[in-house]
Amino acid sequence: MSTTKSPSATVEGQKGAYNPKEVESKWTQYWFEREVFDLDIIPDKPRFSCALPPPNITGSLHMGHALNGTLQDVLIRLKRMQGYNVLWQPGTDHAGISTQMVVERKLKKEGKSRRDLGREAFVEQVWKWRHEYGNTILEQYKRLGVSFNWDRLAFTMDEGYVKAIYRAFVTLYKEGFIYRGHRVTNWCPRCLTSLSDLEVEHQEVHGHLYLIKYPLVGESGGLTVATTRPESMLGDVAVAVNPEDERYKKFIGRTVKLPLTERELPVIADSYVDVEFGTGCLKITPAHDANDWEVGQRHNLPAPVVIDAEGKMLANEYVPKQFHGKDRFITRQGVVEELKQQELLVEIQDYVHGVGHCERCHTVIEPYLSDQWYLSMKELAEPAIKAVEEGRVVFIPERYASTYLDWMQNIRDWNISRQLWWGHRIPVWTCEECKHRDAFETAPEQCPQCGSKKLEQDPDVLDTWFSSALWPFATLGWPQETNELKVFYPTTILSTAREIINLWVARMIFTSLKFLKTIPFKHVLIHPVIQTPDGKRMSKSKGNAIDPLDMIDRYGADANRFWFTSVGIKGDQDVRFREDRLEEYKRFSNKLWNAGKFVLAQLEGYTPKGIEADKLTLADRWILHRYNVMLRNVNVAFNNYDFDDAAREIYDFTWDYFCDWYIEIAKIQLAQEGTAEQTRRVLHVVFEGLMRAMHPITPFITEELWSKLPKSELFTQLDSIMFAPYPREDERFFCEEAENEMSLVMKIIRSIRNTRQTFNVPAGSEADVILHIGDAGEKAILEKMTDYIKRIARAGQLTFASDSSMPPRSAWEQVASSKVIVPLGALIDVEKTREKLQQRKQAVEKDVQKTKQILDSADFRKKAPPEKVQSIESQLAELEKQLNSIDAQLKMLE
RNA sequence: GGGCGGUUAGCUCAAUGGUGGAGCACUUCGUUUACACCGAAGGGGAUGGGGGUUCGAAUCCCUCACCGCCCACCA
Numbered sequence: 001m002s003t004t005k006s007p008s009a010t011v012e013g014q015k016g017a018y019n020p021k022e023v024e025s026k027w028t029q030y031w032f033e034r035e036v037f038d039l040d041i042i043p044d045k046p047r048f049s050c051a052l053p054p055p056n057i058t059g060s061l062h063m064g065h066a067l068n069g070t071l072q073d074v075l076i077r078l079k080r081m082q083g084y085n086v087l088w089q090p091g092t093d094h095a096g097i098s099t100q101m102v103v104e105r106k107l108k109k110e111g112k113s114r115r116d117l118g119r120e121a122f123v124e125q126v127w128k129w130r131h132e133y134g135n136t137i138l139e140q141y142k143r144l145g146v147s148f149n150w151d152r153l154a155f156t157m158d159e160g161y162v163k164a165i166y167r168a169f170v171t172l173y174k175e176g177f178i179y180r181g182h183r184v185t186n187w188c189p190r191c192l193t194s195l196s197d198l199e200v201e202h203q204e205v206h207g208h209l210y211l212i213k214y215p216l217v218g219e220s221g222g223l224t225v226a227t228t229r230p231e232s233m234l235g236d237v238a239v240a241v242n243p244e245d246e247r248y249k250k251f252i253g254r255t256v257k258l259p260l261t262e263r264e265l266p267v268i269a270d271s272y273v274d275v276e277f278g279t280g281c282l283k284i285t286p287a288h289d290a291n292d293w294e295v296g297q298r299h300n301l302p303a304p305v306v307i308d309a310e311g312k313m314l315a316n317e318y319v320p321k322q323f324h325g326k327d328r329f330i331t332r333q334g335v336v337e338e339l340k341q342q343e344l345l346v347e348i349q350d351y352v353h354g355v356g357h358c359e360r361c362h363t364v365i366e367p368y369l370s371d372q373w374y375l376s377m378k379e380l381a382e383p384a385i386k387a388v389e390e391g392r393v394v395f396i397p398e399r400y401a402s403t404y405l406d407w408m409q410n411i412r413d414w415n416i417s418r419q420l421w422w423g424h425r426i427p428v429w430t431c432e433e434c435k436h437r438d439a440f441e442t443a444p445e446q447c448p449q450c451g452s453k454k455l456e457q458d459p460d461v462l463d464t465w466f467s468s469a470l471w472p473f474a475t476l477g478w479p480q481e482t483n484e485l486k487v488f489y490p491t492t493i494l495s496t497a498r499e500i501i502n503l504w505v506a507r508m509i510f511t512s513l514k515f516l517k518t519i520p521f522k523h524v525l526i527h528p529v530i531q532t533p534d535g536k537r538m539s540k541s542k543g544n545a546i547d548p549l550d551m552i553d554r555y556g557a558d559a560n561r562f563w564f565t566s567v568g569i570k571g572d573q574d575v576r577f578r579e580d581r582l583e584e585y586k587r588f589s590n591k592l593w594n595a596g597k598f599v600l601a602q603l604e605g606y607t608p609k610g611i612e613a614d615k616l617t618l619a620d621r622w623i624l625h626r627y628n629v630m631l632r633n634v635n636v637a638f639n640n641y642d643f644d645d646a647a648r649e650i651y652d653f654t655w656d657y658f659c660d661w662y663i664e665i666a667k668i669q670l671a672q673e674g675t676a677e678q679t680r681r682v683l684h685v686v687f688e689g690l691m692r693a694m695h696p697i698t699p700f701i702t703e704e705l706w707s708k709l710p711k712s713e714l715f716t717q718l719d720s721i722m723f724a725p726y727p728r729e730d731e732r733f734f735c736e737e738a739e740n741e742m743s744l745v746m747k748i749i750r751s752i753r754n755t756r757q758t759f760n761v762p763a764g765s766e767a768d769v770i771l772h773i774g775d776a777g778e779k780a781i782l783e784k785m786t787d788y789i790k791r792i793a794r795a796g797q798l799t800f801a802s803d804s805s806m807p808p809r810s811a812w813e814q815v816a817s818s819k820v821i822v823p824l825g826a827l828i829d830v831e832k833t834r835e836k837l838q839q840r841k842q843a844v845e846k847d848v849q850k851t852k853q854i855l856d857s858a859d860f861r862k863k864a865p866p867e868k869v870q871s872i873e874s875q876l877a878e879l880e881k882q883l884n885s886i887d888a889q890l891k892m893l894e
Numbered sequence: 895g896g897g898c899g900g901u902u903a904g905c906u907c908a909a910u911g912g913u914g915g916a917g918c919a920c921u922u923c924g925u926u927u928a929c930a931c932c933g934a935a936g937g938g939g940a941u942g943g944g945g946g947u948u949c950g951a952a953u954c955c956c957u958c959a960c961c962g963c964c965c966a967c968c969a
Contacts, residue, residue, distance in 0.1 A: 016929050202966080209969085226969060274968050282969055291967045354966080367967095399898065403964065406897075410966095498964075533906095535962065571907085573899065574962050578906050580918050583931085590931045598928030648908080652916090663928070750935095757923070757935045794926080850913055859949040868912065868950095875913085 018593035020556025020586075023704045028142060034719050038151040039087060041487055048079035049087040049488035050521075051472045052148065053496045053504070054156065056095035057134035058102050063530040063538060063577065064497055065137070066144055066548035070564040071527055071643060072495045073146045077696035078638055080147070081726035087488045088147065089475045091154030092134060096423040096464040097191055097360045103129050103422070119421050126422045140549060145557050145699045147722065154475040156467045157424070164474035165467050166427050166441045168515060173428070173439035177376045178416070184286075184293040185415055187368030188358040189311030189328075193419040194372050195358065196463060197412065198503045200365050202354040209351035210336065211279060213344045214239055214256040217264050223248070223256055224346050226278030228353060229288075230339070231331040233258065234319050235306040236265055238284040240295060243269035245280055259344045260320055260335065270295050287369040303369060311366050328366065373417040373426060373460070377510075381411045384510035393509060393519050396641055397570060400501060400526045407502040416463045423461030430456050469507035472520040479515075490518050495525040498573070525641060528573040535576055546577055558698035559585035565697045566651075568644030588651060589701055592694075595659050596705040599687045602670060606680055608688075608712045613732075615678045617669060618785065622742035623662040624733040626653060627686045632729035634693055650694055658686065661746065665788055684710065689727045696726075741781045745789065748782060751813045751820040752793035758836055759811040759824060766796035767822050772804045774817030808892060814882045834890065841886045844879055851876045 031037060050072055055065060072088065080086045103126045104114055114122040138153070154161065172178045186195040210230050215222040223239050236258055241248035251267045258265050272295055273282045286296030286303035296303055304318045313331050315324035323331045339345040356365035385408045387393045388401055395401040417426060430437040431447035432454040438444075446453045467474075472491050476484040490512070496505060505524055512520035530546075532538055538545040551560050562585040567575050616624070630653040637645035666683055669675040688709050695702040699722065706721040718724055752769055761767045769789075773779035779800060782789070790798050806812060807823040811833065814820075824833075854860060854872055861869055 017931065018929095197967095228969070272968090277968055285969095289967085289969080291969080294967085353969090397899095403898080406965070502965085529963075531962075537962085566907095571900095576906070578918090581906065584917055587929095587931045591929065594929035594932085596928080601928075644908090648916090659928085660933085664926095667927095753934060754936095760923085791926090847913075854913070854950075857949060861949080863949040864912080872913080 016590075016594055016597075018556075018590045018701065020558060020589065020700065021553075024143070024145070024557050024700045027700050027703050028145070031147075031720065032150075035151070036720050036722065037147055037149060039149040041483070042085045045083060045085040047087070047488055047492065048076070048084040049089070049491040050076065050493050050495065051089040051475060051491055052091065053494075053500075054091045054093040054154070054468065054471060055137045056098050057092045057130055057137075057155075058095055058098045059137045061137055061140035061144075061548055062540070062545060063548055064527075065141070066560065067530060067564045067567065068495055068497065068527050069141055069144050069146050070561045071525065071569065072493075073144070073699075074561075074565055074643065074696040075493065075495075075638070076147055077699065077722055078726060080722060081692065081695065081724060083725065085487065087152075087484070087491075088149055089152060089154065089472075089491075090138065090141075090146075090148035090150065091152075091471075091475060092138065092156070093464065093468055094130075094155065094157045094423065096418060096420050096461060097193065099126060099130070100420050100422040101191070101360060114421065122421055143549060143552050143557060144561065147699070152475075156464075156471075156474075160477060160480075161467070161470075161474050162424060163441070164470050164478050165424050165462065167479045168470055168511065169427055169462070169466075170439045170441050171515070172375065177380065178439075179374055179376060180371055181374040181413070181415075182369070182371050184288070184290040184367045184369050185372055186356060187309065187366050187370070188361065188363055189309065189366050190361050190363040191358060191420075192309055194368070194370060194415055194417065195365070196415050196465070198465075199359045200356040201359050201362075203357050204352055205355040206350065206352050207355070209278065209349040210339075211346040211349070212259065212283075212339060213346050214259060214265070214281075214283075215344070216251075217255040217257050223251060223267065223281045224279045225281045225283040227283060228351065229332065230335045231313070231323075231328050232285045232288045232306070233283055233335065234261065234313070234323075235285045235287050235304050236263075236283045237286060237296065237301045237304065238265050238268045238299065240268050240270045240273050240282045240284050241280060242271060242273040242275045244271075245273075245275050247280060259342060260338055261318070263318075268299050270298065289367050293369070305369055307366060307368075309368065372415045373428075373458075375414040375416050375466075377411040377413050380510045380514055381408045383513045384408060384506065387509060387513060387519050392522075393524060394522065395524045395526065397526065397573075400498060400524070403498070403501050404506055408506055414463075416466050417458075417460040418463055419459075420461050423464065424467060426458040426460050426462060428458040430458070432456055465503055465507060468504055469511045470515075472508055473512060473516055489516065489520075491521045493523045493525055494521040495527060497529070498526045501526070523641075525569055526573075527569050528567055528575045530567075531574055531576050533577055533579075535574070538577075551579075551582055555582040555586040556589055556700075558589050558701050561699075562588065562647060562651075562697055565643045566647040568647075569641060570644065588655065589698070591655060591659060592698075592701060593705070595654070595663060596687070596708075598663060599683050600705075600708055602666075602680055603684055603710050606684065606710045608684060608710055609681055611681050611685060612678060616682070617675055617678070618738055618741055618745070618781070619662060619665040619669070619788070620678060620682045621733075621735050621738035623657065623682060623686060625735040625738050626657045627689065628729040628731070628733045630657075631689070631693060631727050635726075635728060638696075647697060650690075650697065654690065654694075658690070662686075664792055668788055668791055692721060692724050692727050695721050695724075744778055744781060745785050747815050748818070748820060749789055749793045751815045752789070752795060752822065755811045755813050755820060755822045756794075759822070759833060761822065761824070766794055767824070768797040768799070769793070769795040770799050770801050770806065770810075770821040770823065772801045772806075772819040772821065774819075778818065812885075812889070814885060819885075837886055837890050841883065841890075844882050844886065848876065848879045848883065851879060 052072065076086055076088045107113060117125065186197065186200050188195055207228055209226050209228055211224050211226050212230065212233065213222045213224050225239060227233065239256055241252065252269045254267050255264045256267060272291065273280065284292045284295050284301065286293045286301055287305045288307060306314055306318050307328055308314050311328045313319050313323045313326050313328065323334060336345065357363065358365060385405060388404055395404065427441065428437060428439045429444055431450060431452050433452035434447060434450040436447055436449040438448065444455060447455060473485065473489060476482060476489055478485060494505065508520045512518060530538065532544050536544060548560065559582050563581050630649050633649045634646045637649065666679050669679040691702040691706040703721050715724055748771065756767060771782065773782060783800060786798055789795065804819050806821045809825055810821050810823045812819055812821040851872060855876065
């Protein structure tokens with residue numbers, strides 16, 4: 001057994017207060033020195049595994065990471081203690097666009113661009129950056145105390161991981177799921193790459209709807225079209241109307257002149273046109289609008305390109321000279337001016353509409369005609385839909401299943417190519433000689449068809465999410481059949497943010513079903529979003545984000561973790577950040593610390609021994625009951641992912657039951673020879689168990705206190721509390737009797753305190769108390785507890801009266817069938833007493849009225865269950881009895 | 895445009911259809927040797943509005959308002 005030393009020895013100079021910083025750095029260092037986080041595969045145990053959503057290497061820890069990291073760590077630590085074979089796979093994502101942006105920005109400061117360096121040198125620069133800064137966020141995670149398997153850090157550009165990506169790509173390619181598509185896609189003119197639909201953020205923009213007249217050729221009049229992007233009209237090839245539209249039927253097949261140019265456009269009919277919207281005439285610009293592209297395809301129209309990749313107007317025959325090379329938004333103004341002058345601008349309406357922005361740099365997306373690699377989704381989505389519909393993959397809260405299903409059921413093909421340099425280069429090579437094109441897992445030396453060595457690899461890289469999609473199995477070594485895959489796959493849970501359900505979760509599900517023939521995880525936990533104190537979205541760029549590291553500095557990691565746990569994942573998922581909640585849990589840490597100090601002081605030289613049930617006092621039996629009830633509730637709550645319930649159970653037990661009541665009673669019992677020994681045993685059992693019960697939530701403080709507690713032989717051999725078994729309730733200690741008896745004692749004590757305060761009995765004076773207890777059984781219980789009641793309620797003499805009469809000038813309170821009487825004698829303030837009695841009378845009268853209302857209401861007696869009726873009736877009787885007493889007392893004062 | 899979530903004490907949140915709770919803040923008292931980052935007591939609420947179901951609604955149904963989020967190819 002280790003020697004027991006007061007933990008305050010480690011926190012000198014601070015009376016009583018818990019110092020989280022010191023304890024946290026001490027144990028972080030210890031944990032890493034002992035390598036407690038290294039993976040240890042235990043055969044023949046059930047598994048619990050989970051992959052950390054890999055943060056971007058450019059990232060820094062924000063509230064979402066901290067919250068999600070905590071929730072996962074709570075489960076991981078819990079399951080580890082419950083004897084599961086546990087894996088928590090950590091790692092980072094190379095984050096294509098983000099990382100390329102960061103390094104480009106850095107180069108820009110040095111006056112260079114990536115083109116100056118060339119592809120190879122640039123990628124080298126990014127790697128350099130990655131080695132220098134890429135693990136920042138993981139270091140920040142350490143402050144939170146997360147128990148990743150740190151020896152298994154993965155990165156989406158690790159050698160093995162890259163093999164997985166190429167295996168996946170080539171397989172999909174050979175099976176025909178990946179194809180080259182020529183069409184209009186989302187394009188960021190700043191990042192100079194295409195984007196998938198999910199990487200486009202729709203923001204509400206206050207813009208304009210321009211109504212422009214296209215004159216008819218060879219006759220007077222014209223058609224008026226509506227557009228939000230007049231500059232794109234230069235690429236128009238037709239005006240479309242709905243074939244059913246009576247207003248325009250007659251124009252179909254005629255010709256209009258495109259303003260600002262000499263071009264003539266046909267008027268065509270297409271049911272895509274909405275008769276209700278705008279003028280009912282739609283200009284068709286196939287190269288610069290995804291829908292127009294479709295219309296153009298249907299009608300075999302050309303697709304002239306007028307805007308280039310950087311969002312500037314092209315210098316070609318479609319664009320009037322004055323706009324050549326001009327930015328798209330400047331051109332918009334120019335086109336509008338020109339139209340005004342030619343009196344072809346019919347109207348400008350204010351118009352609020354959703355405009356796509358680049359998720360990374362917030363530039364307005366330009367629909368852009370290009371060749372991209374697409375993944376055909378329909379067939380791949382089907383089994384993934386089934387997996388969720390059939391409950392093999394379960395979302396928690398379950399409502400998020402519909403977010404997923406809605407997306408998957410309306411799935412569109414996925415553009416997986418990006419025109420970037422940082423990422424996984426698309427493993428497709430084309431023979432320069434015979435133009436044969438194919439995908440290869442490793443670079444081919446020669447063309448398999450003609451043998452030529454002149455092969456060119458596709459310049460594009462894969463969408464970052466293509467590699468993330470493989471995360472749960474690629475990190476475990478797939479496509480190799482590793483032991484880790486065998487032991488830990490499919491994983492148990494995935495805990496993540498709701499905003500990436502489609503972007504990431506959906507894609508892991510379909511890739512896993514495709515390549516592993518099984519689901520990637522059983523439960524998908526969707527955690528809440530922490531908002532600013534006034535309910536806004538936290539955003540680094542807006543400067544309203546709260547840094548979790550600051551909060552850890554200020555309140556301690558455990559306090560932060562406790563708050564995250566108490567937030568839970570079930571209820572409201574928009575959680576406002578409130579610093580006073582952290583304050584609360586910091587105080588809780590302090591409370592626990594001081595309780596620990598007390599317990600440790602009592603256990604000096606103590607050797608753990610079993611509890612002897614027949615020697616327990618009421619208070620002992622009561623706290624053991626409460627303790628085991630708490631354990632039961634906590635286990636149930638965790639099992640259902642009710643983190644908030646578990647946190648509340650632990651908080652309330654610790655503060656309200658253990659500290660406020662049991663420790664106070666223990667002080668009395670410890671001073672008496674007959675009860676001292678069992679009290680120490682109970683204190684030890686409960687407090688030691690409480691440390692283990694809390695450890696998943698608050699690893700630092702529990703590790704510190706537990707390390708100082710006397711422990712049984714088995715436990716002293718453990719490197720850390722994290723390997724100790726998680727406590728479960730022992731039903732033998734459930735004791736409703738103790739619960740009832742103790743709650744009676746507590747009620748009486750509260751009543752004495754209340755009466756003293758109400759009548760201003762000075763705290764220093766020990767007022768005598770008379771108890772008239774109506775029930776003989778209750779009286780017996782209370783008589784046994786006389787010493788405790790006297791001490792805790794600070795009573796002088798405590799006597800039991802056989803009738804309810806009381807000395808004149810007494811203050812009193814009714815508790816169930818009993819009366820708590822405090823004779824005040826000379827202490828009494830007649831006016832004050834009368835005032836208080838009147839107040840109390842009013843309160844009781846209000847209750848009487850309420851109760852009568854229930855009883856008198858229509859069919860209550862007829863239809864409510866009899867036991868309910870009876871209980872309300874007895875309540876009424878009780879209240880009326882109280883009223884009588886109050887009246888009697890008032891009379892006595894006259 | 896579609897969908898989801900929320901609206902309870904001054905603030906942040908709890909409450910199997912049965913007389914609405916906690917923490918913070920506020921008021922009063924208190925340094926009793928684990929803790930003043932504490933203890934004790936207290937004040938404070940037509941549960942967003944309006945309908946409906948029910949003996950009984952914060953809770954179930956309808957509707958409106960406001961807040962937040964996701965999805966969406968209506969120019």
